[in-house]
Amino acid sequence: MKFADIPGLADLKARLIDSVKQNHIAHAQLFLGKPGALNLPLALAYATYLHCENKGEHDCCGTCAACSKNLKYIHPDTSFVFPFRSIPKSEEADQVKAETLKLWRSFLLNQPFDDLTGWINQYEGEDKPASISVETSREIIRTLSLKSFESKYKIMLIWQPELMHPSAANGILKILEEPPANTFFLLVSNAAERLLPTVLSRTQLVQVPLLTDDEIENYLDQKLSVSQDRRSEIVQLADGNLNQAIKLTSSEDDHYADKFADWMRSCFKRDYGKLVAFADDFHDLDKLNQRNLFLYGLGLMRETLLHHSGAEGISRAKSGELKFVKDFSKVMNVDKIASVNSLISGAHYNLERNGSAKMIFLDLSLQIANVLNPN
Incomplete structure (x- = not known):
């Protein structure tokens, strides 16, 4: 994901880019927005920019080796944590995790503005609650204990941290507060009130607003070629939620x-x-x-x-x-x-x-x- 792929949010994009240029990058940032806000795409674009080998004035280059991997979500120094169903003992955990990671990458590539419901539908887990397990917190610590493979930075992106098991959230508090050098946490949440206060206090807030009506309408016009009358109806219904607007077009x-x-x-x-x-x-x-x-x-x-x-x-x-x-x-x-x-x-x-x-x-x-x- 590049910043250019995300409609609107020009001021917020500029602020994130400036933080990298000035080398004032908070070690743990919370990308917070209402359901429908583009906080996940923004965090993904930020991770791409951090790894980029030829950073531009307003975006990553999109062509270097790091960008090529990031745009496919396979960069070895970007790790993802996301909600998933519990894995019973009857299943081979490593195989399930490998298959799930492929599904996650496909989800990000094909539905970059989608939400938790879309992700659950992606792995056909509608009848099972999604969460982030205690074991995942141990994997976070193990992963970040390793040196980076290619980039100067290591990035741990946690989507929907409000769905972490309380023990899992408590388990990462120390590394969240004092991560290894050049290691950054990007937490992406739609419900700050459900996060532990001890997690909130260790992060710098990045508030991501919903898109304006004009930004939604421009996207529908330029990217999806929706007629003017239909755009007006969709803008009314979407109320700033691009994911909802896209679904309404189909x-x-x-x-x-x-x-x-x-x-x-x-x-x-x-x-x-x-x-x-x-x-x-x-x-x-x-x-x-x-x-x-x-x-x-x-x-x-x-x-x-x-x-x-x-x-x-x-x-x-x-x-x-x-x-x-x-x-x-x-x-x-x-x-x-x-x-x-x-x-x-x-x-x-x-x-x-x-x-x-x-x-x-x-x-x-x-x-x-x-x-x-x-x-």
């Missing part, structure tokens, strides 16, 4: 804006026949598109509130979406917006708990009709 090309607008008009008109037909159509959607329609609706409630309150300057709505929001905000007030938002949130909650999609949608439609047009 889902059914559903026009949530049109569906939601027709649904709200039918609720306002109390067109019960059409609402029943909508419920049937909703039932036929897959779970992802059912969830996304509700999430899109919640986003539109936000936009409606902004326009109703005269705060259009921070609105995300564009093109056809914007026209609907402007018209919808004329018949809404703050109480109605809050009520509809609460109803959609409750329906989303019930849907996630495997309630009947048709019943949830029809009940929601009738309740929204009462809010929009109580007479």
Whole structure:
């Protein structure tokens, strides 16, 4: 991974590069971000830059021997620790670990912006909890006790350290605080509150924000050639999460804006026949598109509130979406917006708990009709 492969985050990239140029590299850094933040790609690009033999002004060279290995995640002086299922005694541990490392490299190459769920699906471990075992902490210490093979630096990248067994986390405290010379820990986390305070106190925080709407939209346009109307819908749903945005591009090309607008008009008109037909159509959607329609609706409630309150300057709505929001905000007030938002949130909650999609949608439609047009 190179810095150039990561959209946005220009200031953060510059700060990391400058730390290397000035030789002010913290021995243990915590790349912290909300789910969907690009903290893992950023840590990978940072590791590549550290090993690069011909560092550029703004990125690694990408062509030296070190870069060639790093871009395939096979550099001998970069070690990876990541959550995995427990290995029963009936399996050959060394063979499982070797196969898992191949899967990990494939995961990073093919799905560089994916999350823990994507990794678990990669090794087909959906029915088994993923964690970082006590034995892994011993392997960390053994690995870092060896001299570097090729590079000036040794790097230990720990992804999802919040999933470390408490004994494993305690087992690396000493080496985390006082690693061998030119050895660096890069911890990549989405939940600092689940880390041991003793781990937090030994790391320097690198806060990684979610991408802006413009950065998401530019990526969808330039890298994936997504149409403008579809980009607007995806940006609303992704809310700064590039991984979510990419997955939405491969889902059914559903026009949530049109569906939601027709649904709200039918609720306002109390067109019960059409609402029943909508419920049937909703039932036929897959779970992802059912969830996304509700999430899109919640986003539109936000936009409606902004326009109703005269705060259009921070609105995300564009093109056809914007026209609907402007018209919808004329018949809404703050109480109605809050009520509809609460109803959609409750329906989303019930849907996630495997309630009947048709019943949830029809009940929601009738309740929204009462809010929009109580007479």
